[in-house]
Amino acid sequence: MRVGVFICHCGNNIAGTVDVAKVAAETRKLPGVVYATNYMYTCSEPGQEEIKQAIQKENLDRVVVAACSPRMHENTFRKTVEKAGLNRYFFEMANIREHISWIGEDKELNTNKAIEAVKMAVAKVMNDKPLYSSSFKVNKRVMVIGGGVAGMQAALDCADGGLDVVLVEKSPSIGGMMARLDKTFPTIDCSICILGPKMVDVAQHEKIKLYAYSEIEEIKGYVGNYQVKIRKKATYVDWTKCTGCGACMEKCPTRNAYDHFNFGVAPTRAINIPFPQAIPKKAKIDPTFCRQFTKGKCGVCAKICPTGAINYEMEDEIVTEDIGAIVVATGYGLFDLDKFPEYGAGRYPDVITGIQYERILNASGPTSGHILRPSDQTEPKTVVFVSCAGSRDKSLGVPYCSNFCCMYIAKQAILTKDHVPDSQSYVFYMDIRSPGKGYDEFTRRAQEDYGVKYIRGRVSRIYPKGKKMVVRGADTLLGTQVEIEADLVVLATAVISAPGAANMAEKLHISYDTFGFYVESHPKLRPVETNTSGVFLAGACQGPKDIPASVGQGSAAASKVLSLFSKDMLESDPAIAQVNINACVGCLKCVKTCPFQAIKEEVLRSGKKVAKVIETVCAGCGVCTSTCPCGAIQLQHFTDNQLLAEVNAICQS
Amino acid sequence: MADKEYAYYSGCSLEGTAKEYDMSLRLVMKALGATLTEPHDWSCCGSTPAHTVDHVFAAALAARNLAIVEKMNVHTLTTPCPSCLMVLKKAHLGMTGDESFKNEVNALLDEPYEGNVISKSSLQVIYEDIGLDAIADRVTYAFPDLKVVPYYGCILNRPPDIAQFDDPENPIAMDRVISALGVEVRDYAFKTECCGAAFGVPKRAMVNELTHKVLSMAIDAGANCIAVACPLCQQNLDLRQEQVNRAMGASFNIPILYFTQIMGLAYGFSPEELGMDMLVVSADHLIRSRMPIEEYRKMKEAEAAQAKKAPKAKEAKEAAKTEES
Secondary structure (H helix, E strand, O other), X not given: OOEEEEEEOOOHHHHOOOOHHHHHHHHHOOOOEEEEEEEOOOOOHHHHHHHHHHHHHOOOOEEEEEEOOHHHHHHHHHHHHHHOOOOOOOEXXXXXXXXXXXXXXXXXXXXXXXXXXXXXXXXXXXXXXXXOOOEEEOOOEEEEEOOOHHHHHHHHHHHHOOOEEEEEOOOXXXXXXXXXXXXXOOOOEEHHHHHHHHHHHHHHOOOEEEEOOEEEEEEXXXXXXXXXXXXXXXXXXXOOOOOOOOHHHHHOOOXXXXXXXXXXXXXXXXXEOOOOOOOOOOOEEOOXXXXXXXXXXXXXXXXXXXXXXXXXXXXXXXXXXXXXEEEEOOOEEEOOHHHOHHHOOOOOOOEEEHHHHHHHHOOOOOOOOOOOOOOOOOOOOEEEEXXXXXXXXXXXXXXXXXXXXXXXXXXXXXXXXXXXXXXXXXXEEOOOOOOOOOHHHHHHHHHHOOOOEEEEOOEEEEEEEOOEEEEEEEEOOOOEEEEEEEOEEEEEXXXXXXXXXXXXXXXXXXXXOOOOOEOOOEOOOEOOEOOOOOEEEOHHHOOOOOHHHHHHHHHHHHHHHHHHOOOOEEEOOOOOXXXXXXXXXXXXXXXXXXXXXXXXXXXXXXXXXXXXXXXXXXXXXXXXXXXXXXXXXXXOOOXXXXXXXXXXXXXXX | OOOOEEEEOOOOHHHOOOHHHHHHHHHHHHHOOOEEEOOOOOOOOOOOOHHHOOHHHHHHHHHHHHHHHHHOOOOEEEEOOHHHHHHHHHHHHHHXXXXXXXHHHHHOXXXXXXXXXXXXXXXXXXXXXXXXXXXXXXXXXXXXXOEEEEEOOOOOOOOHHHHOOOOOOOOOHHHHHHHHOOOEEOOOOOOOOOOOHHHOOOOHHHHHHHHHHHHHHHHHOOOOEEEEOOHHHHHHHHHOHHHHHHHHOOOOOXXXXXXXXXXXXXXXXXXXXXXXXXXXXXXXXXXXXXXEHHHHHHHHHHHHHHHHHOHHHHHHHHHHHHHHO
């Protein structure tokens, strides 16, 4: 066996705190090593060329590179050795940067540790076996989860690219948060006017199959071949018959149902169509309020429906879709008022959230776009906005900035002045965060052209005084306490992860952070990929985002799907589990522990029961290998023998 | 009810300015079947001055008392005073959460504190351990005219990670206890507003302003009585009312009662037993308005029957009245 070892300086990243020449010199003494050298940037083109030449000249059959994390360049070097004629698995990487040079300051200790790391890699590479990947067919259908603006954009881009798209939306209509907004910053164009055409495109696109009011029940499979079970929730209205005429909604005697679309600003009927531009424009019964369900009698909607679409006996239905990739665009949630006892915790009707105010401003909202405060339906003359209601507040578990509140507050303050010219708005703020194109100019316009008074400070308490709400806060620029008697108070409540986000992540096998936002594969370089191949992210499910950023990510995710599907076959990773059927006792513990359902029971011709790994499903996590009581199941490229060789290498010195 | 046994740490205020809090609390607790035992040789809790100087010393002052209670074989200490409660809880939490802090504190004590005493405010004991049903069962008198706002003050529920009881911004325990007595409780926005009591001597003008706010919000809420659970709150709101009136040109005359006094009155104890004569702003008119619960119920039944019989006549009568006025 002829092993070649290449020690990288990585500029000063490694050479600064590791004596790379000494590492190379010590490495040359190792059995099996016939060549060792150090080089400034091994990953550079000349660096790779040196490896190739050494393979030829020295007749190397195994290669070790001691450099950065294999997450950075393992693939680069595997390709390099492959080009020089070696099997790509006859290569090992020793991480002497992230694990050694970046974390220790003592050069001598670092050098010793680097030598040990190289020893391990050499021992491993000498035990490596050649592995070959197989290829499998890709099902070129994509599923988009979430029909907000990000999901719609991804769905439309994929469909325009020729892919079949399955779009699953949990609420009765697509449109998401953007459909609820009145105007959008910084151009003050009507939100539904720009979103509506996209929604219609989604509805009419022959390549898009829409499941509204449906949720993901179960996801099985792997990139290229997923089977997804979708729960079509009972609407109690046969949507094939419903024409969206709205007669049922008009006649429904229950007038106090919670309006999810309007965030409870005003009640709605027990049977309702969420908003005029809804897609699909179909009615749905809310059984928690419907008298037919709560009292067992009513039936008004069934009588009035001209097409006989009402069906009180309807049940949830499960359908299965086979797809090859998934775009997750499940959006975000918002803090509720109950998080703020110092602001009344929802006890005062004239203290509302930003999204509720958006519905009040909106022409399709409960006040038909006239600004009327909830308590007495009068026009407010003094409106106070409180930014960072929960955001950047560690005590409430939200240390991060909610991203778009500064902008929508400025917008709402401008709109308030437009609607009620003799009104005065105040904004309590911590900082004005407006780092987008045309954004800062916009917040300045609110202050300079619309006379919105910005007060830098936090609000400590909101309390009623007669018909007014007194907002007490600090003006930290003047160094004084201020009290404003307001008619209406709007809280920019914190953006949080969507309800059920963690549960969804577990179904998808993707990671999420402590706040429930999904984690991208790399924060800078792989912003829409996840660590699960075939699953992509778009929009605010990854973190708070405004409309342009969400749309951008929707398109980015779609382009990732399109490039994934540009190949007819995908290569499988051969570093997966394999069962030695002679050693397997058929206990099938591995079947139970496998998180990907990649192992099944197989009966051999002899009648012996053994475990069998489904190659394409196995993710190579290795859980089964540590479960197996007799060592019969081995993860290729990480077998017991290979790992023990590494352990031996450092324990002998 | 042997399980309701408490070590009773009254604190210094309840032997002086808040004597009536002590009297009423003892009576009410006894009526509700809770036994209060005073620890032998208890000493100053260290509140206010000590912890501004030295945390170890402050904890030692509190922990001396906790150590005495630990030896009494009673697991729960109750104190009516929020200031005492905070230092006792702070010492306990500090010592049970940090071994080296515990050793530092115990080094100052003759008898070490091992960390086995739970401290609760008397309000918490009444609200959680005794419970609203038991509170309601014992009521013998009704107050048809009494409208109360509860004032919790700044430290009864704060800081939340030490108090570990009720909501720090919108507490409800006292609201519920008084409601359980059948007394009308008004929603009050200034439950935890600062009354300025601690600055009573150095910054009188500021205190006048703050106290004025607390009192006027109570009047705006339609209350004719403020219930409190803190000796300092009571003293400030009661004793300074005349001072605020003079300084701010107001005319407040609203009695400030300990919630235990209201409980005692509802349970039929005499005003003397409850120390009602120690109030600066007299509550005599409120005391006179109480009536035995049976009588009250009969009156209500009669009223309801009357209203049922002649609803229109009554309306007409009222309409005539408004026209006259």
